[in-house]
Amino acid sequence: MTQPSSTPQPLDIAPATGRLGLLMPGMGAVSTTTIAGIMAARQGLAAPIGSLTQMAHIRLGRREEGRNPMIKDFAPLAGMDDMAFGGWDPISANALEAARTCGVLQEADLAPISGEMEGVTSMPAVFDQRWVSKLEGIRVKEGANKWDLAQQLVEDIARFKEEENCDRLVMVWTGSTEAYQVESDVHADPDAFEAGMKANDPNISPSQMYAWAALSSGVPFANGAPNLAVDTPWAAMLAAERGVPFTGKDFKTGQTLMKTILAPGFKARMLGVRGWYSTNILGNRDGEVLDDPENFKTKEMSKLGVLDTILQPELYPDLYGNLDHVVRINYYPPRGDNKEGWDNIDIFGWMGYPMQIKVDFLCRDSILAAPIVLDLALFLDLAQRAGQSGLQEWLSFYWKAPDALGGIPPEHDIFIQQIKLKNTLRAWLGEEPVTHAEDE
Amino acid sequence: MTQPSSTPQPLDIAPATGRLGLLMPGMGAVSTTTIAGIMAARQGLAAPIGSLTQMAHIRLGRREEGRNPMIKDFAPLAGMDDMAFGGWDPISANALEAARTCGVLQEADLAPISGEMEGVTSMPAVFDQRWVSKLEGIRVKEGANKWDLAQQLVEDIARFKEEENCDRLVMVWTGSTEAYQVESDVHADPDAFEAGMKANDPNISPSQMYAWAALSSGVPFANGAPNLAVDTPWAAMLAAERGVPFTGKDFKTGQTLMKTILAPGFKARMLGVRGWYSTNILGNRDGEVLDDPENFKTKEMSKLGVLDTILQPELYPDLYGNLDHVVRINYYPPRGDNKEGWDNIDIFGWMGYPMQIKVDFLCRDSILAAPIVLDLALFLDLAQRAGQSGLQEWLSFYWKAPDALGGIPPEHDIFIQQIKLKNTLRAWLGEEPVTHAEDE
Amino acid sequence: MTQPSSTPQPLDIAPATGRLGLLMPGMGAVSTTTIAGIMAARQGLAAPIGSLTQMAHIRLGRREEGRNPMIKDFAPLAGMDDMAFGGWDPISANALEAARTCGVLQEADLAPISGEMEGVTSMPAVFDQRWVSKLEGIRVKEGANKWDLAQQLVEDIARFKEEENCDRLVMVWTGSTEAYQVESDVHADPDAFEAGMKANDPNISPSQMYAWAALSSGVPFANGAPNLAVDTPWAAMLAAERGVPFTGKDFKTGQTLMKTILAPGFKARMLGVRGWYSTNILGNRDGEVLDDPENFKTKEMSKLGVLDTILQPELYPDLYGNLDHVVRINYYPPRGDNKEGWDNIDIFGWMGYPMQIKVDFLCRDSILAAPIVLDLALFLDLAQRAGQSGLQEWLSFYWKAPDALGGIPPEHDIFIQQIKLKNTLRAWLGEEPVTHAEDE
């Protein structure tokens, strides 16, 4: 839609009237931290740090024009005040209880919003230990087969919308990483998928059933974990059919975030990379789940892809063609909900001389993921009101393993992702792209 | 010159016929490593890693077009085979002796090029211990006053050009950091500066005299150190008058390189930064020079400016308005010519929760600087042949403290710098800028 | 007193009846953390972790005997329940206020003891900005001269003892580091020192006046900071005269603690050390005080001595004779009361091959110092009841810069210090020393 060589035409975007409901399968550390932060921000208790929709400015026109509005003043986004929250969980009954179990937020930060948090109840979940062997579900839906369970989710969605008086909904998967799987026949198209649910096909995981329920209900969907949810053909076809936007996958936090910042830097300066060793220690439910090799494999696949697409070894074999990339995750209870990522990077420069970089990132997973959930909710809602459907590639900025349009490799470089996001917004609103050429 | 809204017109660029002479005041670790690497590359012994002009590709058109030539095949740059080398040094008599003293390169790497290196003699230098108290010059020019010394440099330049049979020259300052100074009256315009040299004005430093000699001789100039050389008015005026391009300053290597990679990442994700503590240990001549508080101050100023222009605290006071930035350099002989930079970064996210990042960079200063010298030489030569003069802002990519056009703050974000560099090349050669918008 | 070749005779130690008052000049982070922790431990709210007197066992006899009592059950120490607290401060009025200002302890930990803490009032201090230029005193004693001020301290001590119904007292300096000074004539003997106080000699610092008041009053004294307090002749002579034990100096916490753990390890294995670079970042009052070069010099002297006495370069010139030891401290407000010490250690082994070790210690100064204060109070009290006076070299375990008996260098190796401490206790109580010989 953007035409660099003529004045861009803005899209016709419906206004953000009424309430926007945010539905999250998996009421754990990420979703409760998201909810708590939005509630705190609404009361002016905390700034929504990390959120582009709430904090970032966007430059318009040439730099001497000085036009630099906030994104939320430039694009017609829903406001935080107009948001309602809901979700499903196999363990916790409400967001307050879940937040306390997770231990991400201090009691002092939960206190002023505890009543409101308690009011966000979680619905019983579609859950199957086959996919997350380390967890034991106690609040689990029962049904004749997967089709029946998916219908229950569709009903949950409809009831939530009515009870919470929402105009529009968005769903963001905030549940655990599911066991590794590859695409199978049942994922080939919507008909195969529906038949599969009726036949209780073992290749259909809970996250896929949530995705199906969302897309079928016309609700945009984002997948915060690395498992297959909307990245097989049935989902793209169903989304196109119903005119629903979706995006994925795996929130870009912690070590991978660092990687997609650093690797473009090495490449910008044409420095070679001989090896990259990454280890993570984490002590929460996520760590426990990923201690299972099946679930780790899903995550590992998501994490390993990053470097290749940024560094382009096929184009730069001398620099990146012989790169040993090792990623490890270890369950280490003393770390609690915090996470620590240690990277060793072996680079080389002029005349092949080697250098080393060590990065120790003492990070907080949910703190980094929460603003992503908020941004995805608001941007997917914007996309839907702007008449967009299918894969939203411009949201690759938020993903560890961004889905890409057919045939073209995904973009992992966070700075190109950022330009793509901002230039897409500029294009939708009828502004010129920013090119940073000499005289701009 | 680039016109996003119409087809760009390419510049008229003279071909790179004949030989290009690279003159370097300061025949130390950086210049000898540069020369050795180019000689080794010419013999196919080592790849010129880190050099955009030699290694990088540039995408042209939309990504599906698949046009991705190397920069050196796209832009009419001089080739490494056509380069000649020269310089001045107050201590070493030739490049081989200097390279051995510095200890950057292993004997095994010097052996195959030792004869050629020995042939690069260094001319006696304009040197004054007032500006570099830790060094003692033994091969130093004598003259009636600074004007006389500058004339000797002008003669050196002319003689070198003739003897080495060069068609064009470029000068890159690879000498030590000079003591801190602020602009004074003598820097106001070329006349004041010339009068100052005749009056032996104490505010005129050696690097300024080299810059004057270069610009007066029509030779493009780049300043690899943080001291004032071409960043006061006389230089811009003289360059405009003579139609000579120049650029500066302070090669972006090591810790600052990391900073300009990481800071844009934090900002892209709207993560707050509360503090950034940087310490360096280094054991070479550079370390000894910077152990003097006067010289350190020049370097400190250069290093401290980086974060503010990237993070824009005026636009983001909540995120970057209360940032403690501390930079220290320590002379530590065990490190030898290698350098180590340790950074602690205190960031904060959602609801203000703090996180920490530690980066330990075991780097090699000269290895990182050498490809910059090569690129600057070739790009400045291109600019001159393309009829450009004055400050080359598009080369800010290479600088710790990039000079900027009047009134507009310099750009430190290495990724914006990279886009600017590439889009400038595209524009000069008549290609559309790349915007990474949704449908590109 | 210990006779390895015959059965040791125990000392005659008076019982620890009645109350022990702990007086601390400087009611800041260290002293309030000490008091709070003892109060919490008395209520069973927190374990006195880090305290040998409260937590450690001591092996007696041969290992197969299995005699391994706790130190507090083996030696007749005063109990925490019998302790009273007092002190002086130029800024804070009581321990609760001071603790809250310092920010070491969380509110949740202060709450259950807040009343008791508030009851520990601080007396107005002898304070002089000449020695700590970065602090401004508001609760400061006035007097005709230093002699008069010291007399006020003597009266404070006596009044506290009576009001708090104490049988015995101990004083531990927990104030800031004073500006650097060297010994002068006024420190030569008790008479010169008293005359100096009367003459307002500028070489007499507040900490020396506190030390004099303690020793004159028969109160054991320990110096937790690196400035001169009891390490000049007058103090040793006065202590001998009055029969009072004393010890110093500079609590061994953080980076120096690590150094005295690691260096003995390298030496045990005969690994060479080429360099040791240590940098600290800290953001509290201590950090601010040490940002003044005069105060930093005092601390630097204390920190630099450590390696030489452990590594013995005079005995091992090939291994430790060419060691660059650099120590830096930087005020960095984001770190708050926490401290971070980063060390780079360059070692070398077999055939001279180099290796590197990096240690990043995210520590808490006051948390590490508090149990030292408690131990020193109880051990000095024990020494006094055991009839010991003068320098207590067996307490070098606790010091960054241990004072030593004339002519013999101080012991810094924490493991030898530990053996010395335990074997001294064994000897005092009539037990054989432990030698770890083959058949023990």
Added chain:
Amino acid sequence: MTQPSSTPQPLDIAPATGRLGLLMPGMGAVSTTTIAGIMAARQGLAAPIGSLTQMAHIRLGRREEGRNPMIKDFAPLAGMDDMAFGGWDPISANALEAARTCGVLQEADLAPISGEMEGVTSMPAVFDQRWVSKLEGIRVKEGANKWDLAQQLVEDIARFKEEENCDRLVMVWTGSTEAYQVESDVHADPDAFEAGMKANDPNISPSQMYAWAALSSGVPFANGAPNLAVDTPWAAMLAAERGVPFTGKDFKTGQTLMKTILAPGFKARMLGVRGWYSTNILGNRDGEVLDDPENFKTKEMSKLGVLDTILQPELYPDLYGNLDHVVRINYYPPRGDNKEGWDNIDIFGWMGYPMQIKVDFLCRDSILAAPIVLDLALFLDLAQRAGQSGLQEWLSFYWKAPDALGGIPPEHDIFIQQIKLKNTLRAWLGEEPVTHAEDE
């Protein structure tokens, strides 16, 4: 034998006349580095850094006596000049070839000793891929059964002794880590073991056959790897029967060396430890072997035991009773023969407040192991001449997993190990133990 309460009687030690042969199964990085370093030291080209027998002093008597001879002048050790070298290897034919393959030493260090190194040929090895699946042997002995193979080793030993004109021999296992196994019936006594060899019992590994050949031949044996070699009953019984000393196991290098230095320090100060996460990256043959889970398990067992015996959680449950200890090893080719160990240690102090320590050790495995091999050879030879047989517990100083005398746990604290080693030497030579008591 040492009697603290009376003058010690020295042992009767035979003089070190004639040549001492050092036999090493496994001619790889460790053994060739050991040989090269001894050869270089004999020529005065490099100091034998890291070796107590060659570099360390030992204090005798009270510190004021000033008696501080070198260990080699105090104890009647064999000299380096009197050593001969031999070994077995399934891959390399001689020490020079092996050293070049390993890449530990630079060519410049091998050049002056290359002839001598080439003269150290390796005999074909007893090798079985069942125990080291990642290696492929090409120089492998064949035999009817394990008994037959062991007899071939016995013959190799005898022939080497004669050909090299040795008076005495020592064997140190420097081969790879074998796959994990537990003790079985075949290890119960020498008869069972011999019968097992004849029956080709699958529980008998190559390292055990080498140990049997050594002990049977009256040759002291040390086990540098973590697999079972001499730590089952048959070996102790055979050693007693033949009067041969032995010791083990697993050279204490790198990360475990650090651990046994740091952990005693935390314990000395009664600081709690909540967790210790250790990861290693290495790129050599050792790394490849340990990439196999079976071989890693053997190593992991050896590494995990360290903390418990130092920290004594049974005595200090509050401090060390809830400690998560995780050890990982990763094969990472870019590291080459160097090794990097990264540790995160979670400690806690006063009132339970947490602190963190990160240690990054850029080490060199073989450089750290080589002096251990030399010391073990000389000390085992001394023990044999002093009439000692069986387990030499005083050599635990050198081991990651020291074997201990029945019923008593092994000592891991490197400082207690060091005292034990030195006080044992003092006792054997008739000197008083050093106790570091107050008046010493």
